[in-house]
Amino acid sequence: MSPSFLSNLWNGLTKTRDAIVGPIEALFSKKKAIDEETLEELEAVLIQSDLGIAATSAIIDSLRECGSRGERLDADGAVALIEQELVSILGANTVPLVKAGQPPTVVMVVGVNGTGKTTSIGKIASMLVREGNKVMLAAGDTFRAAAAEQLEVWGNRIGCNVIRHKEGSDPAAVAFDAYQSARARGFDYLLIDTAGRLHTKSNLMEELKKIKRVISRECDGAPHEVLLVVDATTGQNAIAQARVFNEAVGVTGVVLTKLDGTARGGIVVAISQELNIPVKYVGVGEGAEDLRPFNPDRFVQGILRIDGEAR
Numbered sequence: 001m002s003p004s005f006l007s008n009l010w011n012g013l014t015k016t017r018d019a020i021v022g023p024i025e026a027l028f029s030k031k032k033a034i035d036e037e038t039l040e041e042l043e044a045v046l047i048q049s050d051l052g053i054a055a056t057s058a059i060i061d062s063l064r065e066c067g068s069r070g071e072r073l074d075a076d077g078a079v080a081l082i083e084q085e086l087v088s089i090l091g092a093n094t095v096p097l098v099k100a101g102q103p104p105t106v107v108m109v110v111g112v113n114g115t116g117k118t119t120s121i122g123k124i125a126s127m128l129v130r131e132g133n134k135v136m137l138a139a140g141d142t143f144r145a146a147a148a149e150q151l152e153v154w155g156n157r158i159g160c161n162v163i164r165h166k167e168g169s170d171p172a173a174v175a176f177d178a179y180q181s182a183r184a185r186g187f188d189y190l191l192i193d194t195a196g197r198l199h200t201k202s203n204l205m206e207e208l209k210k211i212k213r214v215i216s217r218e219c220d221g222a223p224h225e226v227l228l229v230v231d232a233t234t235g236q237n238a239i240a241q242a243r244v245f246n247e248a249v250g251v252t253g254v255v256l257t258k259l260d261g262t263a264r265g266g267i268v269v270a271i272s273q274e275l276n277i278p279v280k281y282v283g284v285g286e287g288a289e290d291l292r293p294f295n296p297d298r299f300v301q302g303i304l305r306i307d308g309e310a311r
């Protein structure tokens with residue numbers, strides 16, 4: 001793994017790391033018995049970072065158990081215990097993007113406006129192109145011309161074809177055309193951008209369902225992925241959004257963006273645990289390189305280890 005990969009993720013998680021590790025170092029400044037007061041303060045820190053109730057309780061329980069065995073902990077010891085719990089919740093493995101037996105692999109990208117759908121499509125496409133794939137993009141957010149233009153800018157930058165129709169046209173028709181074209185021309189991946197206007201929630205969900213239906217009529221098993229993009233800075237609201245989209249279109253993976261802008265990166269854990277949907281990518285900045293396949297180990301180290309190295 002290249003150093004820039006690590007430093008990118010590392011830098012992106014600085015706010016979350018500071019918010020968790022700082023208080024832990026203060027709480028366990030010297031090796032101490034684990035009393036209820038300490039546990040309560042630690043619980044507040046973990047809840048603040050949006051790890052979620054379930055993960056927080058698991059961590060607190062395990063520390064309490066440790067305390068009842070008469071063990072004393074310093075900050076390193078506490079961090080190691082928390083790390084263990086988080087890795088056991090998140091699992092050790094990166095869950096990769098599904099690849100279809102027959103190309104193109106169709107990936108539909110959904111989520112609320114402004115969460116980073118179009119940007120994430122650009123970043124994922126850029127990654128796939130670098131790996132040698134032929135990638136096509138479909139401008140399924142037909143609500144504003146600017147949305148298709150934004151996708152075209154990405155397409156031009158990374159050398160991908162972009163299929164777009166006129167503003168206001170049917171997104172399912174864009175997806176259909178793009179699929180036909182991608183299949184006929186032997187593309188490996190088709191990434192479909194969609195709209196995210198929530199003030200017309202039921203229409204939006206119907207629109208997304210229709211795109212999905214049209215694609216699945218063309219190819220059994222497609223779309224092969226429905227990626228939900230959520231903005232980490234929205235905290236627990238991200239969970240509520242995930243529930244709504246999952247119910248409507250069956251989400252297969254989460255892209256969590258803007259981790260660089262929040263101290264509440266623990267939301268990754270809450271999403272994995274409460275929704276049982278794998279986090280597949282995390283966004284840590286606005287550039288083409290600032291999206292990473294989600295690696296639980298690296299992530300947990302990124303939010304817990306100040307020195308950047310496994311101790």
Ligand SMILES: Nc1nc2c(ncn2[C@@H]2O[C@H](COP(=O)(O)OP(=O)(O)O)[C@@H](O)[C@H]2O)c(=O)[nH]1
Pocket residue numbers: 111112113114115116117118119120196229256257258259260261282283284285286290
């Ligand atoms: N800091 C940061 N900004 C991001 C990230 N992902 C997306 N953005 C920004 O979020 C804004 C909205 O993104 P966009 O892709 O247009 O969202 P969409 O409405 O869901 O398509 C843009 O200014 C992006 O540059 C990220 O991981 N980190």
Ligand SMILES: [Mg+2]
Pocket residue numbers: 117118119141147
């Ligand atoms: Mg967009």
